[in-house]
Amino acid sequence: xxxxxxxxxxxxxxxxGKAYKIRxxxxxxxxxxxxxxxxxxxPGGAVDVAWEKLILELATLCIxxxxxxxxxxxxxxxxxxxxxxxxxYLPVTSFRGPEFPR
Numbered sequence: 001x002x003x004x005x006x007x008x009x010x011x012x013x014x015x016x017g018k019a020y021k022i023r024x025x026x027x028x029x030x031x032x033x034x035x036x037x038x039x040x041x042x043p044g045g046a047v048d049v050a051w052e053k054l055i056l057e058l059a060t061l062c063i064x065x066x067x068x069x070x071x072x073x074x075x076x077x078x079x080x081x082x083x084x085x086x087x088x089y090l091p092v093t094s095f096r097g098p099e100f101p102r
C-alpha cells in the first residue's frame with residue numbers, strides 16, 4: 001500500500017538565514033478537506049475559490065518546522081515577502097486547473 005500513499009518527505013528551505021521544513025506533497029483526502037472549506041459552488045455551477053483561505057490552510061498543514069510557532073494567526077501576520085517566499089514551496093499545483101481559476 002505504501003507505493004500508493006504520499007511520502008512524508010520534507011524539504012528544508014532557508015529564508016533570511018532561518019530554516020523551514022515543508023512537506024512536499026499532500027494526500028488526496030487532505031486536498032479534499034481543504035477544498036471543502038475553501039470552495040463554494042454558486043447557482044449555475046460557477047466555482048468561487050477563497051484563495052487566501054486555501055493558501056493559509058495549505059501553509060498550516062505543510063509548514064512543519066519554522067523559527068516561530070506555526071499557527072494560522074502567526075502565518076497570517078508574516079511579512080509579505082516572507083509569506084510569498086514560503087508559498088513558492090507549497091504544493092499548490094494540487095489546486096490548479098480550469099475548475100479552479102486564480
